Amino acid sequence: xxxxxxxxxxxxxxxxxxxxxxxxxxxxxxxxxxxxxxxxxxxxxxxxxxxxxxxxxxxxxxxxxxxxxxxxxxxxxxxxxxxxxxxxxxxxxxxxxxxxxxxxxxxxxxxxxxxxxxxxxxxxxxxxxxxxxxxxxxxxxxxxxxxxxxxxxxxxxxxxxxxxxxxxxxxxxxxxxxxxxxxxxxxxxxxxxxxxxxxxxxxxxxxxxxxxxxxxxxxxxxxxxxxxxxxxxxxxxxxxxxxxxxxxxxxxxxxxxxxxxxxxxxxxxxxxxxxx
Numbered sequence: 001x002x003x004x005x006x007x008x009x010x011x012x013x014x015x016x017x018x019x020x021x022x023x024x025x026x027x028x029x030x031x032x033x034x035x036x037x038x039x040x041x042x043x044x045x046x047x048x049x050x051x052x053x054x055x056x057x058x059x060x061x062x063x064x065x066x067x068x069x070x071x072x073x074x075x076x077x078x079x080x081x082x083x084x085x086x087x088x089x090x091x092x093x094x095x096x097x098x099x100x101x102x103x104x105x106x107x108x109x110x111x112x113x114x115x116x117x118x119x120x121x122x123x124x125x126x127x128x129x130x131x132x133x134x135x136x137x138x139x140x141x142x143x144x145x146x147x148x149x150x151x152x153x154x155x156x157x158x159x160x161x162x163x164x165x166x167x168x169x170x171x172x173x174x175x176x177x178x179x180x181x182x183x184x185x186x187x188x189x190x191x192x193x194x195x196x197x198x199x200x201x202x203x204x205x206x207x208x209x210x211x212x213x214x215x216x217x218x219x220x221x222x223x224x225x226x227x228x229x230x231x232x233x234x235x236x237x238x239x240x241x242x243x244x245x246x247x248x249x250x251x252x253x254x255x256x257x258x259x260x261x262x263x264x265x266x267x268x269x270x271x272x273x274x275x276x
Contacts, residue, residue: 002043002266003045003266003270004049004234005161005195006163006195007040007048008031008052009031009035009063010053013030014058016056016059027236027239033050033073033074036235046073047072047075048074049075049078050067050074050078051105051137052078052080060080060081064077068100071100074100076274079105080104081104083106084121084122089125089128092132093131095134096134102275103134103136103274104134104135105139105163108138108139108140108144109167115147117138117147118147126155126158135160135161135275136151139163139164141166145185145186148192149185152189158191159191161194161195162194163195164199164233165183165195165197165199165215166194168199168202169202171207180222183219183223184222187223193228193273194227195228196216196231196254196265197229199212200237201240207240209245216253220253220257225257225261225265226264
């Protein structure tokens with residue numbers, strides 16, 4: 001059975017998804033765990049990691065509640081916490097007491113300062129995460145990778161997962177060299193993993209899923225099959241295409257590297273990265 005290392009749910013009435021607007025009609029509605037299961041359960045996905053989609057403490061509470069209700073399939077929650085609060089370390093320690101919380105994700109791609117994560121005021125929160133054995137999900141692009149490199153060097157015990165393989169500009173290809181260079185630098189740290197997810201939505205609108213293959217293969221070449229995790233990025237995936245297309249494409253890419261690779265990328269690596 002497989003593990004989806006990255007899926008979302010949301011309830012629009014909660015009102016804290018600033019990025020989610022009617023301009024995204026394919027995903028501008030409520031999505032629950034049952035919607036995700038309907039898409040991926042029939043493909044052998046037995047469970048997954050539920051990832052935050054709003055930068056609020058209320059979002060983390062909501063996801064943990066959903067994880068409790070669906071404990072059979074939600075293996076862990078990557079939530080959000082305000083790293084800039086003076087009491088951030090204590091709050092993180094309190095959150096970590098819930099075994100369902102496996103990580104935290106500041107939404108770095110949406111912040112004006114690409115170096116935000118290296119600010120001195122943020123370091124106590126990161127140290128608290130490291131001490132609590134929580135995984136940092138890095139929602140980043142190529143411009144952020146040097147700063148994630150600095151974190152990996154500073155906190156060798158902190159597990160870092162690069163979401164969506166750092167969202168390369170597949171539609172234009174303009175940042176490929178910086179993307180490859182940044183990922184190669186991070187791959188030198190055993191504590192850093194890379195998610196094979198969210199790539200199709202970085203391609204041009206209407207592009208076939210096959211367009212992601214060279215980028216997915218590059219990520220696998222750089223990190224190896226021991227530190228790549230497959231994720232659906234459901235339901236954001238709907239903006240690019242169908243669940244079955246992405247699952248089949250990713251499976252084909254990974255399976256070409258052997259059945260051991262499938263077992264790792266579609267399961268074992270997620271268990272290790274998130275300690276589930």
